[in-house]
Amino acid sequence: MVPFKSLSLFPLRGSHLVLYYHQVGEATAGFYPDAIESDELLRVVQGFQNLGFRFCSLNEAYQKAESSRELSISLTSDDGLASNHQIVLPIAQKLGIPLTLFMIGKCLDNRALAWNHKLIQIKRHCSEEQLEAALTKLGPRFQIGEEGALGQRLFSVTDSKKDALMDLLWELFCPETQNEYLKRTQPFLSKAQMRDLEDSGAEFALHSQSHADFSRLSYPQMLIELKQNGAHLADYIRQPAPFFAFPYGRECRLDLIPQLCRDLELKAALGLRFRICDNRQQHALWQRISLENVNALSLEQLLLRPVARLFRPRRLFSKFRLYSNNLADSIF
Numbered sequence: 001m002v003p004f005k006s007l008s009l010f011p012l013r014g015s016h017l018v019l020y021y022h023q024v025g026e027a028t029a030g031f032y033p034d035a036i037e038s039d040e041l042l043r044v045v046q047g048f049q050n051l052g053f054r055f056c057s058l059n060e061a062y063q064k065a066e067s068s069r070e071l072s073i074s075l076t077s078d079d080g081l082a083s084n085h086q087i088v089l090p091i092a093q094k095l096g097i098p099l100t101l102f103m104i105g106k107c108l109d110n111r112a113l114a115w116n117h118k119l120i121q122i123k124r125h126c127s128e129e130q131l132e133a134a135l136t137k138l139g140p141r142f143q144i145g146e147e148g149a150l151g152q153r154l155f156s157v158t159d160s161k162k163d164a165l166m167d168l169l170w171e172l173f174c175p176e177t178q179n180e181y182l183k184r185t186q187p188f189l190s191k192a193q194m195r196d197l198e199d200s201g202a203e204f205a206l207h208s209q210s211h212a213d214f215s216r217l218s219y220p221q222m223l224i225e226l227k228q229n230g231a232h233l234a235d236y237i238r239q240p241a242p243f244f245a246f247p248y249g250r251e252c253r254l255d256l257i258p259q260l261c262r263d264l265e266l267k268a269a270l271g272l273r274f275r276i277c278d279n280r281q282q283h284a285l286w287q288r289i290s291l292e293n294v295n296a297l298s299l300e301q302l303l304l305r306p307v308a309r310l311f312r313p314r315r316l317f318s319k320f321r322l323y324s325n326n327l328a329d330s331i332f
Helices: 004-008 038-050 058-064 083-095 105-110 115-124 128-142 150-155 159-173 178-185 191-199 219-234 254-264 299-310 320-331
Strands: 017-021 072-079 099-103 203-206 243-245 268-271 285-287
Touching (some): 017 038, 038 083, 058 072, 058 203, 083 099, 099 243, 105 191, 105 219, 115 128, 128 159, 191 203, 203 219, 219 254, 243 254, 254 268
Parallel strands (some): 017 072, 072 099, 099 203, 203 243, 243 268, 268 285
């Protein structure tokens, strides 16, 4: 049998991998249910290192795009959760791995919860039937969709109304105020923790001001979200990194991404749909690989996902022109 390393890694040379997660550790899984366990994060990181991948910052990777054929990889995290300091930083320091943390502006230093974080806590304090009944009552006021799964219906609410809806549901079901919850649990990085991470070599980048769905925003709304995000982040760290990760991985129109990067002096925006031919050039859109729910996956399965995604029948022909040149470079 051909070894997995020689069979699967050659096409990835020159295609920078970007891993991402939100939360690490079981102790804080109540805040974010899809947390990756710390030993699994360590297994994945060391596994990539053993396969010959070199961890580097996004800035370095982007600068070397198009000129490097090495196996390179970056580790990133979304939302700015405190486990990055409590759990991930010691692992990163031990293994010499730089981190890039995508921060929500309104949540910095535990000042507020984003609407999706509120929803996670609301669902812990009520049954699905109680939540459905409340949404039915509030549906006309917030124009909540009547069909589809709960998540789909809530995503149908306009971004400008999601927080107000969650605030009403919080008052109905949660036993403490949001400020009391934030003070008690401290789920996000504090200013001191951010400074400690920055002093240890971590990069901080943009993840929008309110964790907005960019697939539903107008271009002026996108600019406002990211300008506010950058301004708030600059109050806490020395220099934000010139990158932005789309919340939920929901990208805006592809033709708007280069303009967005130019207007905000960003190098790239990052989505969540990595294929083996992505991240090879200094394009405005890079893609990432999720580490969430990785506990049941082998490293081989994790790496084969982007290969399978590229060759899905419904994508193969529509994406052929975009990827063919990069694919030829990687194979030959």
